[in-house]
Amino acid sequence: MATIASDNRGLRLAVRYAVLILIAVIFIFPLIFMVMSSFKPDQQLLNDTGSFAAFLPVGDISLDNYADAFKRAPVGLFIFNSVLVTGVTVILSLLICSAAAFAFVFVDWRGRELVLTAILATLIVPFETIAIPLLLIASKLPWLGFDGLTFGWLNSYQVQIVPFIADGLTIFLFVQYFKDLPGELIEAARVEGASWGQVYRKVVMPLAGPVLATAAILKFLVMYNQYLWPLMVVQQEGYRPVMVGLQYFFQLNRAWGEIMAYLSLITVPVLAFYLFLQRAFIASIASTGVKG
Structure with a gap:
């Protein structure tokens, strides 16, 4: 009985952590998309939005957008x-x-x-x-x-x-x-x-x-x-x-x-x-x- 109760507690704990991880992933995905998109040129950024590539650092990656942002406005x-x-x-x-x-x-x-x-x-x-x-x-x-x-x-x-x-x-x-x-x-x-x-x-x-x-x-x-x-x-x-x-x-x-x-x-x-x-x-x- 003790083994069964221990297994049930372990299962509930695993399910709880799985749910928490899923919620964390849902909340962090927009941040990942934002950061990854900031390194891509506009055309590639728009093309990648229809696939999982939008969340990955693939393609033409550079810091040009950051440099251009500082030129457009006094960001600092x-x-x-x-x-x-x-x-x-x-x-x-x-x-x-x-x-x-x-x-x-x-x-x-x-x-x-x-x-x-x-x-x-x-x-x-x-x-x-x-x-x-x-x-x-x-x-x-x-x-x-x-x-x-x-x-x-x-x-x-x-x-x-x-x-x-x-x-x-x-x-x-x-x-x-x-x-x-x-x-x-x-x-x-x-x-x-x-x-x-x-x-x-x-x-x-x-x-x-x-x-x-x-x-x-x-x-x-x-x-x-x-x-x-x-x-x-x-x-x-x-x-x-x-x-x-x-x-x-x-x-x-x-x-x-x-x-x-x-x-x-x-x-x-x-x-x-x-x-x-x-x-x-x-x-x-x-x-x-x-x-x-």
Whole structure:
């Protein structure tokens, strides 16, 4: 009986891994197609789409598409802009949203449930409904920079960062995670004389690795894929992110090989960021919080 049970467990494990491998292959095939196509001239790329050769490095393979992509558009500048805007937004968002969630969960103050409800209600409001009012506000706001006091945030980095620092989803993730932390830890720290700031920095945040990873990845993907808002507020090439820069490859001569090369290049920061947070992300999926 023990042998039969062991065989059944082994079979279930094998089936599970087979399904996971199949799912992984389905998800990775578009990436393989994109990368392989980026090395092929347009005519060969289109001919190969009808066969398995589209996923193989066969035929006339070269780096010409990458060289032509850099000639057509300032690819490096676009990637730098997106990484800068996304990185700063993610860091500030994690700091501010986690601090707000800490106040909602652990600090007792009048009206916190009402305020939290109002914040969560913003999740049902599409960004398109507030884009125009936000644009009008951003075009008149003052900014103190190296050039002194100026009015209007258009064509800048801050106009792409500030409106997205705090959001209801990120606050909600932190609130739900913090609620699962044992209250005894907070009470013990307060009895020992720790301030709320010390509790936040030294007790709560060291335990928040899984939710930090989850929130960071979700925020990174949203910010890195921004298109509508940068298109509205950025007209100067020096501030354009990668998604707006994609327009350069659909103007005049459309070259699919260059488009695939550009997409391959702008995918690198996403993969690098995901690999950097992979362990913490997996932990966030497997963990349901620390129970007291």
